């Protein structure tokens with residue numbers, strides 16, 4: 001079945017792409033097999049993060065960007081993440097409501113995903129869905145995620161350019177430089193610029209950003225936008241282009257990609273180490289006996305942990321000597 | 323990780339009321355499902371496109387405009403033509419029993435009449451999913 005999807009995927013069948021995404025969402029060995037197959041084709045699209053507080057207009061803005069890119073013949077993939085309800089584990093994913101500009105256009109593919117209790121910021125699965133769209137041949141991938149907290153740096157691991165979308169009433173969110181959201185933007189959008197006080201807010205924002213340490217050679221611009229009317233969207237697209245050109249000229253595009261790959265290898269290895277370690281029968285037995293020692297006061301929990309880990313170290317050194 | 327039941331709730335046609343659709347969306351969310359809601363005025367083509375891109379397990383239409391006899395079969399037809407033969411189509415709205423029967427005959431899995439308790443919809447979807455072989 002999966003094999004069939006791959007064949008169709010590589011001929012551009014959107015349903016096959018969608019089914020592969022679901023396989024990846026389900027996780028486990030099947031998901032990894034799918035990613036193994038896709039990865040030779042991953043790494044060609046330009047990934048852009050769109051983040052900001054709830055309701056700031058991220059989806060409306062993405063709709064505007066879709067139209068601008070499509071006007072230039074650039075194909076677009078979107079991964080839109082919405083929060084999972086902490087009460088039921090379910091979710092209402094409503095970002096598509098504001099992204100209808102791409103409907104009926106094969107050059108656009110939009111996929112919604114629930115955050116599934118991952119901490120705030122982009123989930124690992126959203127990155128993998130972006131991989132599928134990348135391998136599927138989309139030129140540009142827009143990743144929408146709600147950004148408020150400190151953990152937003154995660155989006156930087158996936159996106160080359162991060163756009164932070166704020167509104168004139170977002171004073172609280174940008175209070176001081178402590179807010180993580182101020183640190184992660186390469187470009188800041190003041191959306192709903194049709195509202196009063198937007199100019200003053202933009203100025204405040206710009207002056208706060210001057211205090212921020214930023215990459216040498218790139219001063220994060222502040223752009224006024226009215227996403228519902230499309231005002232300023234073209235200028236945003238051009239600014240994203242400039243940022244891309246900046247990264248390319250400095251070899252930073254390449255190094256960001258390399259960094260993201262290294263990060264993914266590390267994370268995947270850590271996951272596997274954990275799984276293999278705890279599932280191992282030998283570890284389980286040692287854990288039981290370590291527990292007895294700790295309980296009896298013969299060992300501290302830390303000494304027990306060192307002993308447990310030493311079993312891995314021994315296995316390794318034995319292998320090396322052979 | 324696993325995956326939750328994923329439902330597309332769509333409002334085709336011209337009527338501008340989506341209160342009912344939103345109530346159902348909330349109920350399904352509260353029952354632990356993932357709901358894709360696409361808003362008002364969807365064409366059958368837009369609905370099927372969203373169903374494909376989201377790979378939903380089930381599509382539900384809410385129709386109050388009276389156009390159910392054309393819209394339901396049209397969506398079903400497009401779904402079948404585009405590889406979604408196995409995805410059930412259900413719906414609700416102001417639909418007389420006689421019409422509901424005719425729609426069932428045309429391959430619509432279930433029609434919920436006005437005043438249906440949301441619990442009944444949740445139950446139906448859960449049972450449908452349990453009885454279905456995985457894709």
Ligand SMILES: Nc1nc2c(ncn2[C@@H]2O[C@H](COP(=O)(O)OP(=O)(O)OP(=O)(O)O)[C@@H](O)[C@H]2O)c(=O)[nH]1
Nearest residue numbers: 053054055056057058059060098191192226227228
């Ligand atoms: N006045 C005004 N309203 C806007 C503008 N852009 C978006 N909106 C409105 O703001 C509301 C939220 O817009 P969305 O695009 O859904 O915002 P979002 O950031 O994607 O929201 P979440 O995904 O829920 O976090 C909608 O009612 C939009 O119509 C704008 O430029 N001006």
Ligand SMILES: [Mg+2]
Nearest residue numbers: 058059095144
């Ligand atoms: Mg949104």
